[in-house]
Amino acid sequence: MIFRLSQKLATKLKVGKLESLPADENPYADWSSHLFIFDRTQYIILMNTASLYACVMHGRGITDDSTFIARALDTIREFTADDGKQFIYRRFIAPSNGTLSFAKALNRSVTGSMNDHIHAAKFMLEDGMAPSDIGYRLNETPMSALNGPDGRKYGYPKDVFANLVDK
Template sequence: MILRISQKLNTKINAGKLTEMPLNENPYADWSCHLFTVDRTQYIILSNTLSLYSCVMYGRGITDECTFLTRAWGTIRDFTADDGKQFIYRKFVAPSKGTVRFAKALNRSVTGSMNDLIYAAKLSLEDGTSPSDLGYGLNETPLSALIGQEGQKYGHPKEVFSYLASSMGNE
Protein backbone atom coordinates (compact mmCIF):
# COMPACT_ATOMS: atom_id res chain seq x y z
CA MET A 1 0.00 0.00 0.00
CA ILE A 2 1.30 3.41 -0.94
CA LEU A 3 -0.01 6.49 0.84
CA ARG A 4 1.04 9.67 -0.92
CA ILE A 5 0.86 12.38 1.71
CA SER A 6 1.24 16.14 1.41
CA GLN A 7 4.01 17.98 3.22
CA LYS A 8 1.44 19.50 5.59
CA LEU A 9 0.15 16.06 6.54
CA ASN A 10 3.67 14.69 6.81
CA THR A 11 4.54 17.46 9.28
CA LYS A 12 1.46 16.57 11.34
CA ILE A 13 2.11 12.81 11.56
CA ASN A 14 5.92 12.92 11.25
CA ALA A 15 6.21 10.10 8.70
CA GLY A 16 9.81 10.95 7.83
CA LYS A 17 11.37 11.73 4.48
CA LEU A 18 9.02 11.15 1.54
CA THR A 19 10.32 9.52 -1.62
CA GLU A 20 9.00 9.31 -5.15
CA MET A 21 7.34 6.02 -6.03
CA PRO A 22 5.64 4.75 -9.19
CA LEU A 23 1.94 3.90 -9.12
CA ASN A 24 1.22 0.68 -7.24
CA GLU A 25 0.44 -2.35 -9.44
CA ASN A 26 -2.86 -2.69 -7.57
CA PRO A 27 -4.67 0.60 -8.36
CA TYR A 28 -6.72 0.23 -5.17
CA ALA A 29 -3.56 0.13 -3.04
CA ASP A 30 -2.44 3.66 -3.91
CA TRP A 31 -4.04 6.60 -2.07
CA SER A 32 -3.21 10.30 -1.94
CA CYS A 33 -3.91 12.23 1.26
CA HIS A 34 -3.93 15.94 2.08
CA LEU A 35 -4.60 18.01 5.20
CA PHE A 36 -6.77 21.11 4.92
CA THR A 37 -8.55 23.50 7.29
CA VAL A 38 -12.05 24.96 7.34
CA ASP A 39 -13.06 27.38 10.10
CA ARG A 40 -10.09 26.34 12.27
CA THR A 41 -11.05 22.65 12.01
CA GLN A 42 -8.62 20.23 10.35
CA TYR A 43 -9.78 17.67 7.81
CA ILE A 44 -7.95 15.05 5.77
CA ILE A 45 -9.05 14.06 2.28
CA LEU A 46 -8.22 10.49 1.24
CA SER A 47 -8.33 9.98 -2.53
CA ASN A 48 -7.59 6.87 -4.52
CA THR A 49 -4.69 8.09 -6.67
CA LEU A 50 -5.86 6.65 -9.97
CA SER A 51 -9.62 7.26 -9.76
CA LEU A 52 -9.66 10.21 -7.29
CA TYR A 53 -12.49 8.43 -5.43
CA SER A 54 -12.46 10.35 -2.15
CA CYS A 55 -13.63 10.43 1.43
CA VAL A 56 -12.96 12.96 4.17
CA MET A 57 -12.20 12.57 7.88
CA TYR A 58 -11.50 14.87 10.78
CA GLY A 59 -7.82 15.62 11.39
CA ARG A 60 -8.20 16.37 15.09
CA GLY A 61 -6.35 13.98 17.38
CA ILE A 62 -4.14 12.57 14.64
CA THR A 63 -0.57 13.16 15.76
CA ASP A 64 1.35 10.11 14.53
CA GLU A 65 1.46 7.49 11.79
CA CYS A 66 -0.36 4.81 13.78
CA THR A 67 -3.34 7.01 14.63
CA PHE A 68 -3.48 8.29 11.06
CA LEU A 69 -3.47 4.77 9.59
CA THR A 70 -6.11 3.48 12.01
CA ARG A 71 -8.46 6.37 11.27
CA ALA A 72 -7.76 6.34 7.52
CA TRP A 73 -8.53 2.60 7.19
CA GLY A 74 -11.72 3.00 9.21
CA THR A 75 -12.85 5.96 7.13
CA ILE A 76 -12.17 4.23 3.80
CA ARG A 77 -13.80 1.00 5.02
CA ASP A 78 -16.92 2.74 6.33
CA PHE A 79 -17.30 5.03 3.33
CA THR A 80 -16.92 2.27 0.74
CA ALA A 81 -19.47 0.15 2.66
CA ASP A 82 -21.96 3.03 2.79
CA ASP A 83 -21.37 3.75 -0.90
CA GLY A 84 -21.97 0.16 -2.00
CA LYS A 85 -18.29 -0.50 -2.76
CA GLN A 86 -17.60 -2.88 0.13
CA PHE A 87 -16.63 -5.68 -2.27
CA ILE A 88 -13.85 -3.51 -3.68
CA TYR A 89 -12.60 -2.65 -0.20
CA ARG A 90 -12.57 -6.28 0.96
CA LYS A 91 -11.03 -7.71 -2.20
CA PHE A 92 -8.45 -5.07 -3.15
CA VAL A 93 -7.87 -2.47 -0.41
CA ALA A 94 -7.92 -4.46 2.85
CA PRO A 95 -5.41 -7.13 1.75
CA SER A 96 -2.86 -4.45 0.81
CA LYS A 97 -2.82 -2.77 4.25
CA GLY A 98 -0.04 -5.04 5.57
CA THR A 99 2.86 -3.03 4.19
CA VAL A 100 2.39 0.73 4.07
CA ARG A 101 4.88 3.09 2.45
CA PHE A 102 4.58 6.85 2.53
CA ALA A 103 5.52 8.71 -0.63
CA LYS A 104 5.37 12.05 -2.41
CA ALA A 105 2.49 12.98 -4.71
CA LEU A 106 2.40 11.03 -7.97
CA ASN A 107 2.16 14.04 -10.29
CA ARG A 108 0.78 17.56 -10.65
CA SER A 109 -2.40 16.32 -12.30
CA VAL A 110 -3.38 14.37 -9.17
CA THR A 111 -2.36 17.26 -6.91
CA GLY A 112 -4.36 19.76 -8.97
CA SER A 113 -7.44 17.56 -9.03
CA MET A 114 -7.20 17.03 -5.27
CA ASN A 115 -6.98 20.81 -4.83
CA ASP A 116 -10.20 21.11 -6.85
CA LEU A 117 -11.84 18.49 -4.63
CA ILE A 118 -10.62 20.29 -1.50
CA TYR A 119 -12.10 23.56 -2.75
CA ALA A 120 -15.47 21.85 -3.29
CA ALA A 121 -15.16 20.16 0.12
CA LYS A 122 -14.53 23.48 1.84
CA LEU A 123 -17.68 24.97 0.31
CA SER A 124 -19.77 21.97 1.37
CA LEU A 125 -18.32 21.91 4.89
CA GLU A 126 -19.07 25.61 5.29
CA ASP A 127 -22.67 24.84 4.28
CA GLY A 128 -22.92 22.23 7.05
CA THR A 129 -22.24 18.95 5.24
CA SER A 130 -20.62 16.39 7.53
CA PRO A 131 -17.24 14.88 6.55
CA SER A 132 -18.79 11.41 6.34
CA ASP A 133 -21.37 12.63 3.78
CA LEU A 134 -18.98 14.81 1.83
CA GLY A 135 -17.53 12.03 -0.33
CA TYR A 136 -20.82 11.34 -2.10
CA GLY A 137 -20.81 14.77 -3.74
CA LEU A 138 -17.08 14.80 -4.37
CA ASN A 139 -17.26 11.46 -6.17
CA GLU A 140 -19.90 12.79 -8.56
CA THR A 141 -17.70 15.77 -9.50
CA PRO A 142 -16.48 15.63 -13.11
CA LEU A 143 -12.69 15.97 -13.27
CA SER A 144 -10.56 16.70 -16.34
CA ALA A 145 -7.80 14.39 -15.05
CA LEU A 146 -10.14 11.41 -15.48
CA ILE A 147 -11.43 9.84 -18.66
CA GLY A 148 -15.00 8.57 -18.54
CA GLN A 149 -15.94 4.98 -19.38
CA GLU A 150 -17.00 5.85 -22.90
CA GLY A 151 -14.02 8.10 -23.54
CA GLN A 152 -15.68 11.29 -22.31
CA LYS A 153 -13.34 14.19 -21.64
CA TYR A 154 -14.34 14.42 -17.97
CA GLY A 155 -14.71 11.39 -15.73
CA HIS A 156 -16.45 10.91 -12.39
CA PRO A 157 -14.39 9.39 -9.54
CA LYS A 158 -17.15 6.98 -8.49
CA GLU A 159 -17.47 5.54 -12.00
CA VAL A 160 -13.71 5.26 -12.52
CA PHE A 161 -13.28 3.58 -9.10
CA SER A 162 -15.85 0.93 -10.05
CA TYR A 163 -14.43 0.58 -13.54
CA LEU A 164 -11.00 -0.31 -12.14
CA ALA A 165 -12.47 -3.48 -10.62
CA SER A 166 -14.18 -4.51 -13.85
CA SER A 167 -10.99 -3.86 -15.80
CA MET A 168 -9.22 -6.24 -13.41
CA GLY A 169 -11.83 -8.90 -14.24
CA ASN A 170 -13.92 -8.52 -11.08
CA GLU A 171 -17.21 -7.16 -9.74
Protein backbone atom coordinates in the same frame (compact mmCIF):
# COMPACT_ATOMS: atom_id res chain seq x y z
CA MET B 1 -0.37 -0.07 0.02
CA ILE B 2 0.87 3.45 -0.52
CA PHE B 3 -0.32 6.60 1.23
CA ARG B 4 0.92 9.64 -0.67
CA LEU B 5 1.09 12.53 1.80
CA SER B 6 1.15 16.25 1.20
CA GLN B 7 4.03 18.07 2.85
CA LYS B 8 1.64 19.63 5.35
CA LEU B 9 0.27 16.23 6.40
CA ALA B 10 3.74 14.64 6.48
CA THR B 11 4.88 17.38 8.85
CA LYS B 12 1.87 16.82 11.11
CA LEU B 13 2.53 13.07 11.24
CA LYS B 14 6.30 13.56 11.68
CA VAL B 15 7.15 10.92 9.06
CA GLY B 16 10.32 12.61 7.83
CA LYS B 17 11.45 12.91 4.22
CA LEU B 18 9.10 11.28 1.73
CA GLU B 19 10.32 9.17 -1.18
CA SER B 20 9.01 9.15 -4.72
CA LEU B 21 7.38 5.81 -5.46
CA PRO B 22 5.79 4.58 -8.69
CA ALA B 23 2.08 3.83 -8.70
CA ASP B 24 1.12 0.69 -6.79
CA GLU B 25 0.45 -2.35 -9.00
CA ASN B 26 -2.96 -2.57 -7.33
CA PRO B 27 -4.68 0.73 -8.27
CA TYR B 28 -7.03 0.37 -5.26
CA ALA B 29 -4.05 0.37 -2.87
CA ASP B 30 -2.66 3.80 -3.82
CA TRP B 31 -4.18 6.75 -1.92
CA SER B 32 -3.21 10.43 -1.88
CA SER B 33 -4.01 12.55 1.17
CA HIS B 34 -3.82 16.14 2.27
CA LEU B 35 -4.53 18.10 5.43
CA PHE B 36 -6.74 21.17 5.12
CA ILE B 37 -8.33 23.56 7.58
CA PHE B 38 -11.81 24.99 7.53
CA ASP B 39 -13.20 27.20 10.29
CA ARG B 40 -10.24 26.36 12.56
CA THR B 41 -10.92 22.62 12.27
CA GLN B 42 -8.53 20.16 10.64
CA TYR B 43 -9.77 17.75 7.97
CA ILE B 44 -7.96 15.16 5.90
CA ILE B 45 -9.01 14.23 2.39
CA LEU B 46 -8.20 10.70 1.25
CA MET B 47 -8.28 10.24 -2.51
CA ASN B 48 -7.62 7.12 -4.56
CA THR B 49 -4.75 8.17 -6.77
CA ALA B 50 -5.92 6.37 -9.92
CA SER B 51 -9.62 7.27 -9.82
CA LEU B 52 -9.72 10.46 -7.69
CA TYR B 53 -12.42 8.72 -5.57
CA ALA B 54 -12.42 10.71 -2.32
CA CYS B 55 -13.59 10.69 1.27
CA VAL B 56 -13.04 13.23 4.04
CA MET B 57 -12.31 12.66 7.72
CA HIS B 58 -11.61 14.81 10.76
CA GLY B 59 -7.93 15.45 11.44
CA ARG B 60 -8.28 16.07 15.16
CA GLY B 61 -6.33 13.62 17.32
CA ILE B 62 -4.18 12.34 14.48
CA THR B 63 -0.66 13.09 15.59
CA ASP B 64 1.41 10.17 14.32
CA ASP B 65 1.59 7.71 11.45
CA SER B 66 -0.01 4.76 13.25
CA THR B 67 -3.07 6.79 14.26
CA PHE B 68 -3.35 8.15 10.73
CA ILE B 69 -3.17 4.68 9.18
CA ALA B 70 -5.81 3.25 11.52
CA ARG B 71 -8.22 6.15 11.03
CA ALA B 72 -7.63 6.36 7.27
CA LEU B 73 -8.30 2.66 6.76
CA ASP B 74 -11.41 2.83 8.96
CA THR B 75 -12.67 5.84 7.00
CA ILE B 76 -12.05 4.18 3.64
CA ARG B 77 -13.70 0.94 4.83
CA GLU B 78 -16.77 2.71 6.21
CA PHE B 79 -17.12 5.02 3.22
CA THR B 80 -16.86 2.25 0.63
CA ALA B 81 -19.38 0.16 2.59
CA ASP B 82 -21.84 3.06 2.77
CA ASP B 83 -21.28 3.75 -0.94
CA GLY B 84 -22.08 0.16 -1.94
CA LYS B 85 -18.48 -0.65 -2.80
CA GLN B 86 -17.71 -2.90 0.17
CA PHE B 87 -16.68 -5.72 -2.19
CA ILE B 88 -13.89 -3.54 -3.58
CA TYR B 89 -12.59 -2.81 -0.08
CA ARG B 90 -12.66 -6.46 0.98
CA ARG B 91 -11.23 -7.85 -2.24
CA PHE B 92 -8.61 -5.26 -3.22
CA ILE B 93 -7.86 -2.78 -0.41
CA ALA B 94 -7.90 -4.84 2.81
CA PRO B 95 -5.43 -7.51 1.56
CA SER B 96 -2.88 -4.79 0.72
CA ASN B 97 -2.89 -3.30 4.25
CA GLY B 98 -0.02 -5.56 5.37
CA THR B 99 2.69 -3.50 3.71
CA LEU B 100 2.21 0.26 4.04
CA SER B 101 4.49 2.95 2.64
CA PHE B 102 4.42 6.72 2.69
CA ALA B 103 5.45 8.61 -0.43
CA LYS B 104 5.35 11.96 -2.21
CA ALA B 105 2.50 12.89 -4.55
CA LEU B 106 2.52 10.91 -7.79
CA ASN B 107 2.13 13.89 -10.14
CA ARG B 108 0.80 17.42 -10.43
CA SER B 109 -2.45 16.29 -12.04
CA VAL B 110 -3.39 14.35 -8.90
CA THR B 111 -2.33 17.24 -6.66
CA GLY B 112 -4.37 19.72 -8.71
CA SER B 113 -7.43 17.46 -8.64
CA MET B 114 -7.06 17.08 -4.87
CA ASN B 115 -6.93 20.87 -4.50
CA ASP B 116 -10.13 21.13 -6.57
CA HIS B 117 -11.78 18.58 -4.28
CA ILE B 118 -10.63 20.53 -1.21
CA HIS B 119 -12.11 23.79 -2.50
CA ALA B 120 -15.43 22.04 -3.14
CA ALA B 121 -15.28 20.34 0.28
CA LYS B 122 -14.85 23.71 1.99
CA PHE B 123 -17.99 25.03 0.29
CA MET B 124 -19.88 21.93 1.43
CA LEU B 125 -18.59 22.32 4.99
CA GLU B 126 -19.73 25.94 4.91
CA ASP B 127 -23.22 24.71 4.00
CA GLY B 128 -23.16 22.46 7.08
CA MET B 129 -22.54 19.14 5.36
CA ALA B 130 -20.89 16.42 7.47
CA PRO B 131 -17.41 15.27 6.40
CA SER B 132 -18.70 11.72 5.98
CA ASP B 133 -21.24 12.95 3.38
CA ILE B 134 -18.90 15.17 1.39
CA GLY B 135 -17.27 12.27 -0.44
CA TYR B 136 -20.54 11.30 -2.13
CA ARG B 137 -20.82 14.74 -3.74
CA LEU B 138 -17.14 14.89 -4.65
CA ASN B 139 -17.33 11.51 -6.35
CA GLU B 140 -20.24 12.67 -8.50
CA THR B 141 -18.26 15.66 -9.79
CA PRO B 142 -16.78 15.25 -13.27
CA MET B 143 -13.01 15.66 -13.30
CA SER B 144 -10.95 16.70 -16.34
CA ALA B 145 -8.07 14.41 -15.26
CA LEU B 146 -10.31 11.34 -15.74
CA ASN B 147 -11.65 9.72 -18.86
CA GLY B 148 -15.25 8.58 -18.86
CA PRO B 149 -16.39 5.12 -19.98
CA ASP B 150 -16.74 6.35 -23.56
CA GLY B 151 -13.13 7.62 -23.57
CA ARG B 152 -14.05 11.30 -23.38
CA LYS B 153 -12.64 13.72 -20.84
CA TYR B 154 -14.46 14.53 -17.62
CA GLY B 155 -15.02 11.13 -16.04
CA TYR B 156 -16.72 10.65 -12.67
CA PRO B 157 -14.55 9.36 -9.79
CA LYS B 158 -17.21 6.90 -8.59
CA ASP B 159 -17.44 5.30 -12.06
CA VAL B 160 -13.69 5.14 -12.59
CA PHE B 161 -13.18 3.67 -9.08
CA ALA B 162 -15.78 0.96 -9.73
CA ASN B 163 -14.15 0.09 -13.05
CA LEU B 164 -10.49 0.00 -11.98
CA VAL B 165 -10.81 -3.75 -11.54
CA ASP B 166 -11.44 -4.04 -15.29
CA LYS B 167 -8.09 -2.42 -16.11
